[in-house]
Amino acid sequence: MTELRLVAGVDCSTQATKVLVCDAETGAVVREGRAPHPDATQVDPAEWWKAWETASDGLLDGVRAIAVGGQQHGMVLLDDAGQVVHPAVLWNDTSSADATTELIAELGGPEAWAEAIGSVPVPSFTVTKLRWMRDEAAGNDVRREAVRRAAAVVLPHDWMTHQLAADRSGIEGITTDRGDVSGTGWWSPTTDSYRTDLVELAFGRQLQLPRVAGPAEIVGQTAFGAAIAAGTGDNAAAALGLDLQPGDVAVSLGTSGTAFARSAHPTKDATGLVAAFADATGEYLPLVCTLNAARVMSATAQMLGLELSAFDEAAITSPGSDGLVLLPFLDGERTPDLPHSTGLVYGLTRATMQPATMARAAVEGLLCGLADAVDALRDQNVPVRRVLLLGGGARSRAVQALAPALLGAEVVLPEPAEYVALGAARQAAWALSGAPTPPTWQIPLTKPEPAVTVDAATIRANYHQVLTNTRPLLSQPYSR
Numbered sequence: 045m046t047e048l049r050l051v052a053g054v055d056c057s058t059q060a061t062k063v064l065v066c067d068a069e070t071g072a073v074v075r076e077g078r079a080p081h082p083d084a085t086q087v088d089p090a091e092w093w094k095a096w097e098t099a100s101d102g103l104l105d106g107v108r109a110i111a112v113g114g115q116q117h118g119m120v121l122l123d124d125a126g127q128v129v130h131p132a133v134l135w136n137d138t139s140s141a142d143a144t145t146e147l148i149a150e151l152g153g154p155e156a157w158a159e160a161i162g163s164v165p166v167p168s169f170t171v172t173k174l175r176w177m178r179d180e181a182a183g184n185d186v187r188r189e190a191v192r193r194a195a196a197v198v199l200p201h202d203w204m205t206h207q208l209a210a211d212r213s214g215i216e217g218i219t220t221d222r223g224d225v226s227g228t229g230w231w232s233p234t235t236d237s238y239r240t241d242l243v244e245l246a247f248g249r250q251l252q253l254p255r256v257a258g259p260a261e262i263v264g265q266t267a268f269g270a271a272i273a274a275g276t277g278d279n280a281a282a283a284l285g286l287d288l289q290p291g292d293v294a295v296s297l298g299t300s301g302t303a304f305a306r307s308a309h310p311t312k313d314a315t316g317l318v319a320a321f322a323d324a325t326g327e328y329l330p331l332v333c334t335l336n337a338a339r340v341m342s343a344t345a346q347m348l349g350l351e352l353s354a355f356d357e358a359a360i361t362s363p364g365s366d367g368l369v370l371l372p373f374l375d376g377e378r379t380p381d382l383p384h385s386t387g388l389v390y391g392l393t394r395a396t397m398q399p400a401t402m403a404r405a406a407v408e409g410l411l412c413g414l415a416d417a418v419d420a421l422r423d424q425n426v427p428v429r430r431v432l433l434l435g436g437g438a439r440s441r442a443v444q445a446l447a448p449a450l451l452g453a454e455v456v457l458p459e460p461a462e463y464v465a466l467g468a469a470r471q472a473a474w475a476l477s478g479a480p481t482p483p484t485w486q487i488p489l490t491k492p493e494p495a496v497t498v499d500a501a502t503i504r505a506n507y508h509q510v511l512t513n514t515r516p517l518l519s520q521p522y523s524r
């Protein structure tokens with residue numbers, strides 16, 4: 045029997061670190077592990093390392109190459125010795141809402157940003173977090189000291205990749221990749237280069253930026269003797285794990301909700317809905333991201349006193365939401381750009397004030413947000429032939445059943461798997477092979493829950509009516 049060549053893929057996501065060890069030739073998963081992250085929007089990167097050590101314990105024997113896919117945008121500031129100077133400020137931390145407004149105006153408005161980096165920053169983008177840190181330094185001793193010491197700014201996957209290396213030769217040796225760096229706000233997908241002037245604009249001075257490694261490059265070696273591939277942002281890793289083809293749109297329901305597709309050309313959306321990200325193969329990844337997805341279901345289930353499975357059953361068997369609309373902006377929202385917003389329930393009557401109706405409205409609300417995301421991709425001429433559902437929330441039967449009508453597309457269900465970690469493993473196998481293209485790995489599809497017929501037009505119209513009429517209220521800071 046021939047010995048398997050093993051590769052590992054890591055997903056350092058918002059809620060957890062997940063590790064897959066795969067056969068480099070077929071992608072078959074041989075071993076897997078996971079460990080949770082703290083539930084916070086500012087996290088000491090040491091917590092990710094602890095989670096990695098727990099998740100990978102006992103899995104790494106025989107692994108020849110590894111890559112990390114990471115939650116995008118998180119700001120990790122390092123001093124000149126490579127020490128972390130402040131907890132990482134994550135993509136879902138909305139503190140930089142005012143900084144975002146200022147930065148957009150200072151460069152000349154949304155069009156100027158779309159011209160510079162293809163995207164209009166929202167508070168998730170790293171560039172806005174840099175400005176927020178600089179402003180915070182004025183009134184906060186800890187942050188003032190962090191700003192004084194900061195010598196480099198890197199992303200979660202960059203930091204994890206560097207930590208894995210046996211030989212860490214200072215901050216100059218840190219690398220990133222096109223997929224992840226495209227979410228910073230200081231890199232242009234059209235010119236494939238840094239816009240260091242935008243770092244200066246945000247922070248008032250330059251910082252060391254990581255070298256952008258090539259898609260199949262080996263950037264180091266681990267202490268356990270594996271080659272380290274470049275790694276990438278989690279959505280770019282998922283696109284690689286799914287081997288997205290033209291006409292495929294991935295809709296992921298993790299902490300974030302994302303809709304994205306691979307494209308041969310960069311987009312430039314001055315409305316700010318579609319971010320002009322790059323993918324992990326040298327192409328592009330137009331993407332729309334919401335801040336609230338799977339946790340809308342877990343929070344609603346908790347409120348109703350139901351386990352997730354009972355919540356799901358209630359949502360799917362409910363005869364309908366009967367006009368009950370739930371705007372799912374529980375953690376503020378990014379798309380639509382309402383960082384100060386809260387969730388909102390409208391349409392309560394004695395008839396609709398039922399647990400099952402509320403469960404149904406929660407699933408419909410999060411899918412309406414994702415339907416708008418898919419429409420925004422259509423508006424950028426991204427073809428939508430079929431939707432591939434992934435992420436923890438795609439395990440919901442109610443999501444599977446309602447998605448075809450609300451997203452207006454055929455929905456397929458890749459076999460439930462950790463596609464970010466799988467994509468990172470595929471990148472590691474590619475780097476190990478030295479081949480010009482990634483290895484071919486089969487992605488088995490499973491049957492989603494049978495589609496439920498609903499009046500999608502009315503559900504989406506109700507959602508838009510409530511959103512439009514409450515927008516001024518949801519735009520205001522709201523003290524709780």
Ligand SMILES: Nc1ncnc2c1ncn2[C@@H]1O[C@H](COP(=O)(O)OP(=O)(O)O)[C@@H](O)[C@H]1O
Pocket residue numbers: 057058059060297298299300338339341342352356434435436437438439440441
């Ligand atoms: N059957 C299910 N129904 C609804 N939500 C689910 C189900 N299974 C898992 N989840 C949710 O999926 C989320 C985790 O998804 P994941 O894609 O791993 O997120 P992330 O990548 O942001 O860490 C959790 O919020 C969990 O509650």
Ligand SMILES: O=C(CO)[C@@H](O)[C@H](O)COP(=O)(O)O
Pocket residue numbers: 057058059114115116117135168227278279298299300301302333
């Ligand atoms: O900010 C984005 C994409 O722009 C998010 O998709 C993050 O990358 C976090 O992903 P999850 O942890 O929710 O998978």
